[in-house]
Amino acid sequence: KAAAKVKETMESDETKAAVARVAAFAKAEEAKVAAFAGEAKEAAAAAKGRVLESDTGRAAAAKAEAVRERVLDSDAGRAAAFAAAKAEVAAEKAVADGKVRAGEVKEQIAVRHDQIVESTVTPILNKVGERLLDGMVPPYAPQPVKTVMGRVFDELWPEIVNEIREEFLEEVSKTQAGKTFRKNRLKGWPPPPPFRPAPLRWFRARFLYALDPADGNLWKYLAQADWFALLVTAVKAVPFCGVNVLIQALHFAMIDKADEYQLVNFVLQFKGFHFLTALIGAARLRP
Numbered sequence: 001k002a003a004a005k006v007k008e009t010m011e012s013d014e015t016k017a018a019v020a021r022v023a024a025f026a027k028a029e030e031a032k033v034a035a036f037a038g039e040a041k042e043a044a045a046a047a048k049g050r051v052l053e054s055d056t057g058r059a060a061a062a063k064a065e066a067v068r069e070r071v072l073d074s075d076a077g078r079a080a081a082f083a084a085a086k087a088e089v090a091a092e093k094a095v096a097d098g099k100v101r102a103g104e105v106k107e108q109i110a111v112r113h114d115q116i117v118e119s120t121v122t123p124i125l126n127k128v129g130e131r132l133l134d135g136m137v138p139p140y141a142p143q144p145v146k147t148v149m150g151r152v153f154d155e156l157w158p159e160i161v162n163e164i165r166e167e168f169l170e171e172v173s174k175t176q177a178g179k180t181f182r183k184n185r186l187k188g189w190p191p192p193p194p195f196r197p198a199p200l201r202w203f204r205a206r207f208l209y210a211l212d213p214a215d216g217n218l219w220k221y222l223a224q225a226d227w228f229a230l231l232v233t234a235v236k237a238v239p240f241c242g243v244n245v246l247i248q249a250l251h252f253a254m255i256d257k258a259d260e261y262q263l264v265n266f267v268l269q270f271k272g273f274h275f276l277t278a279l280i281g282a283a284r285l286r287p
Contacts, residue, residue: 018120025116029109036105040098048091056083121168125161132157204254207232211251212265236273244273 133153137146195202210229236247248270255262 037102
């Protein structure tokens with residue numbers, strides 16, 4: 001239902017109009033950058049021409065030519081050549097400075113474009129969240145039920161919003177930082193080490209990744225029907241014959257005890273599955 005609401009909002013006329021306005025603004029700013037780059041190039045060429053056509057430049061060129069005709073290795077000839085080289089370097093520096101400034105302006109426009117897009121998307125997502133929360137709470141529900149639903153929404157909705165915002169900005173971002181982020185993003189997480197010649201190492205990596213994936217969370221891989229994650233999660237929830245205790249002990253033996261995050265995460269998971277298995281056992285014993 002949340003996905004349908006988000007899709008409906010994204011396909012609304014208001015959203016399309018906002019995106020069209022952002023695209024038009026970005027296109028206009030790109031045209032300004034192109035015009036500025038052309039003006040900078042023309043100014044650099046004019047500066048080079050003025051330097052070369054000045055009295056000093058013409059005198060230096062004439063003197064260099066005369067000296068070159070007489071003695072190519074004289075001091076005057078070397079001085080004239082140095083002056084000409086200096087003028088050329090100055091012109092090239094002016095052109096390079098113009099290109100650098102044009103690039104900075106273009107980057108600033110790209111950053112502003114992303115800010116406008118994000119400021120447009122955020123209110124839309126907030127409004128979708130408000131409507132979703134209103135739809136989650138049943139009419140005439142008691143206050144405790146509303147409180148529980150509100151807490152569940154507060155826990156889940158920020159993750160949904162961040163995922164939608166990242167995917168949307170990934171499509172329309174124009175900044176180099178956004179491109180670098182997409183390039184270095186954790187996609188295609190590497191597979192576990194080979195089963196041979198170290199099966200225990202393979203099993204440890206596969207087991208820990210099934211419970212604590214570094215590039216997502218457990219619910220992501222349960223939704224993708226990862227068979228190993230489903231198997232481990234199902235076995236951990238078995239309250240009979242001490243199976244869940246054995247799995248928890250195996251989990252504790254495999255984690256890195258020097259890592260506080262893994263220890264705290266293990267305690268939280270242990271308490272959560274302990275509560276879940278207690279509910280399953282109580283439901284089974286109930287006549």
